[in-house]
Amino acid sequence: MKIIITGGAGFLGQRLAAALLQDNTTLPFDELVLADIQQPNAPIADPRVRCLALDLTQPSAAEQLIDSDCGVLFHLAAIVSSHAESDFDLGMQVNFDATRQLLEAARRNAPAMKFIFTSSLAVFGGQLPATVTDDCAVKPQSSYGAQKALCELLINDYARKGFVDARVLRLPTISVRPGKPNKAASSFASGIIREPLHGEPSVCPVSPELALWLSSPGTVVSNFIHAATLPAAQFGTSRIVNLPGISVTVQQMLAALGEVAGEQACARVSFVPDEAINRIVASWPGNFDVQRALALGFRVDENFQQVIRAFMHDEMPQVGS
Amino acid sequence: MKIIITGGAGFLGQRLAAALLQDNTTLPFDELVLADIQQPNAPIADPRVRCLALDLTQPSAAEQLIDSDCGVLFHLAAIVSSHAESDFDLGMQVNFDATRQLLEAARRNAPAMKFIFTSSLAVFGGQLPATVTDDCAVKPQSSYGAQKALCELLINDYARKGFVDARVLRLPTISVRPGKPNKAASSFASGIIREPLHGEPSVCPVSPELALWLSSPGTVVSNFIHAATLPAAQFGTSRIVNLPGISVTVQQMLAALGEVAGEQACARVSFVPDEAINRIVASWPGNFDVQRALALGFRVDENFQQVIRAFMHDEMPQVGS
Numbered sequence: 001m002k003i004i005i006t007g008g009a010g011f012l013g014q015r016l017a018a019a020l021l022q023d024n025t026t027l028p029f030d031e032l033v034l035a036d037i038q039q040p041n042a043p044i045a046d047p048r049v050r051c052l053a054l055d056l057t058q059p060s061a062a063e064q065l066i067d068s069d070c071g072v073l074f075h076l077a078a079i080v081s082s083h084a085e086s087d088f089d090l091g092m093q094v095n096f097d098a099t100r101q102l103l104e105a106a107r108r109n110a111p112a113m114k115f116i117f118t119s120s121l122a123v124f125g126g127q128l129p130a131t132v133t134d135d136c137a138v139k140p141q142s143s144y145g146a147q148k149a150l151c152e153l154l155i156n157d158y159a160r161k162g163f164v165d166a167r168v169l170r171l172p173t174i175s176v177r178p179g180k181p182n183k184a185a186s187s188f189a190s191g192i193i194r195e196p197l198h199g200e201p202s203v204c205p206v207s208p209e210l211a212l213w214l215s216s217p218g219t220v221v222s223n224f225i226h227a228a229t230l231p232a233a234q235f236g237t238s239r240i241v242n243l244p245g246i247s248v249t250v251q252q253m254l255a256a257l258g259e260v261a262g263e264q265a266c267a268r269v270s271f272v273p274d275e276a277i278n279r280i281v282a283s284w285p286g287n288f289d290v291q292r293a294l295a296l297g298f299r300v301d302e303n304f305q306q307v308i309r310a311f312m313h314d315e316m317p318q319v320g321s
Numbered sequence: 322m323k324i325i326i327t328g329g330a331g332f333l334g335q336r337l338a339a340a341l342l343q344d345n346t347t348l349p350f351d352e353l354v355l356a357d358i359q360q361p362n363a364p365i366a367d368p369r370v371r372c373l374a375l376d377l378t379q380p381s382a383a384e385q386l387i388d389s390d391c392g393v394l395f396h397l398a399a400i401v402s403s404h405a406e407s408d409f410d411l412g413m414q415v416n417f418d419a420t421r422q423l424l425e426a427a428r429r430n431a432p433a434m435k436f437i438f439t440s441s442l443a444v445f446g447g448q449l450p451a452t453v454t455d456d457c458a459v460k461p462q463s464s465y466g467a468q469k470a471l472c473e474l475l476i477n478d479y480a481r482k483g484f485v486d487a488r489v490l491r492l493p494t495i496s497v498r499p500g501k502p503n504k505a506a507s508s509f510a511s512g513i514i515r516e517p518l519h520g521e522p523s524v525c526p527v528s529p530e531l532a533l534w535l536s537s538p539g540t541v542v543s544n545f546i547h548a549a550t551l552p553a554a555q556f557g558t559s560r561i562v563n564l565p566g567i568s569v570t571v572q573q574m575l576a577a578l579g580e581v582a583g584e585q586a587c588a589r590v591s592f593v594p595d596e597a598i599n600r601i602v603a604s605w606p607g608n609f610d611v612q613r614a615l616a617l618g619f620r621v622d623e624n625f626q627q628v629i630r631a632f633m634h635d636e637m638p639q640v641g642s
Contacts, residue, residue, distance in 0.1 A: 088482060126558050127456070135448070135458045138474075139559060146478035150471055153459075157467035161409060237447050238460060 007076035008034025095147035172245030205274035211286030244300035328397035329355025416468035493566030526595035532607030565621035
């Protein structure tokens with residue numbers, strides 16, 4: 001059995017690959033294909049890993065990737081939110097058209113394959129209730145959110161018709177990501193923790209009162225793998241799951257940073273409002289009712305202090321913890 | 322100024338064209354283009370009408386249709402519900418891909434053009450509240466509904482970005498349609514009235530208790546035209562409108578038929594359950610909260626008796642009324 005990860009060079013793709021390689025029991029496989037626009041590296045040296053440079057917007061890419069031996073596809077590749085907003089056409093090609101090609105290839109070559117799609121809380125927007133439920137209308141206020149919502153609808157219909165065995169995970173904002181800031185509108189949600197921990201300044205473009213819906217990378221990766229092990233019947237009539245997260249304001253994030261790393265870390269964050277980023281991020285929900293996800297066995301972080309400690313443990317081994 | 326109607330050979334396209342040709346004040350125009358896969362006829366002889374045989378799934382079709390002189394596009398062309406369910410790929414091509422091509426052509430050639438898209442109550446499905454509101458999640462249980470929902474999302478994002486000036490109308494089930502039964506799952510909703518009025522038998526495939534959300538063709542056509550006259554700002558952050566309708570059970574429809582045309586008309590209807598049709602139609606909502614649509618000035622039928630009388634007046638002039 002083969003497992004494929006698109007966006008395999010990305011941070012979550014690498015974390016997921018490492019988790020799959022280290023766990024031989026949950027999802028046993030013979031081959032792990034990491035595909036990305038630039039050739040990924042294996043996160044761990046392992047003869048089962050194959051790394052592939054592949055542009056998913058090319059007509060033959062999906063066919064090349066998915067054959068009858070594929071057991072699970074984790075489709076993580078995407079143009080992130082601010083980038084999809086500034087380059088609408090590229091966003092449509094990568095976020096929607098490439099996903100559609102993968103669905104078609106799965107339908108033709110591997111209809112029993114588990115097709116795990118990463119959607120986002122960015123599908124929501126506009127007037128929202130304080131707590132978003134599964135019955136809440138999707139009104140994206142960004143092209144990234146619209147493109148993810150397009151994929152959700154298409155995937156649910158492919159699943160309903162038995163063309164693919166798909167599962168759609170709406171990801172919370174991931175914090176704390178390691179590495180550099182990226183073009184996601186939510187990039188600051190990691191930056192305001194990561195940079196101060198590294199002794200560097202960070203600028204927060206949104207209000208301290210803004211509530212974010214967050215998940216640590218470790219929890220999300222374990223939820224990816226869990227999604228691939230659930231029987232299809234447990235999803236009922238919708239393959240879409242609002243993944244669990246924790247609702248935390250920017251202020252509370254910084255208070256947690258202070259608790260874990262001291263006041264001098266918090267002092268490295270300054271507030272410089274950016275209307276474009278604020279408009280996108282403030283349109284996302286800050287809280288969800290995730291009873292269904294928890295009943296399906298998806299995990300949630302304990303609190304944001306733990307999330308920061310997990311980041312320090314995983315990404316700053318020199319600090320100890 | 323030019324007005325285009327796709328699906329111009331269809332029943333609603335013809336009714337809309339006739340209404341536009343007879344009304345010189347609401348939407349004045351120099352040219353009315355009726356496009357359809359088969360060459361349409363002009364409903365009324367008028368030098369302003371141009372009839373065009375055009376396959377919208379062809380790559381150049383949208384470009385051919387929309388130029389800078391276009392003021393309004395009424396995009397009615399679609400593969401209907403049961404047909405889109407049995408031929409998924411054709412449904413995607415016509416209902417989604419062709420709409421996307423029209424959006425792209427509008428974006429390039431006529432961004433100020435009013436793009437009126439006919440969506441459907443079929444975007445809803447699954448567990449629904451007794452009364453559907455604007456905040457109710459879209460969970461289509463048919464490929465037709467999924468394809469219409471895909472278009473809605475895409476159109477709203479094109480409108481948000483200023484690429485097109487779009488308006489999306491979610492149509493109730495239209496009753497009473499003249500002519501022959503078609504491949505719409507809701508075809509019976511006209512058949513059980515039309516056939517008895519013509520002295521012919523009709524088979525109802527759903528339960529008498531099923532509530533339908535209905536609009537007469539005349540009311541829908543006047544709402545099409547109204548949608549093209551509203552200022553964009555009145556729509557707020559969503560261009561999607563649940564059009565007003567009346568909530569009527571099959572039983573109430575037949576009671577109205579009895580009132581208007583006598584008991585012998587009702588006796589021509591027999592009930593033969595069809596699970597495939599029932600599954601699709603029963604997944605649609607039977608009632609909506611349409612405060613927003615009414616506030617925007619959209620019209621609603623008085624009651625189903627009036628709807629039947631309007632059909633007899635429009636389509637059975639020999640009977641008188």
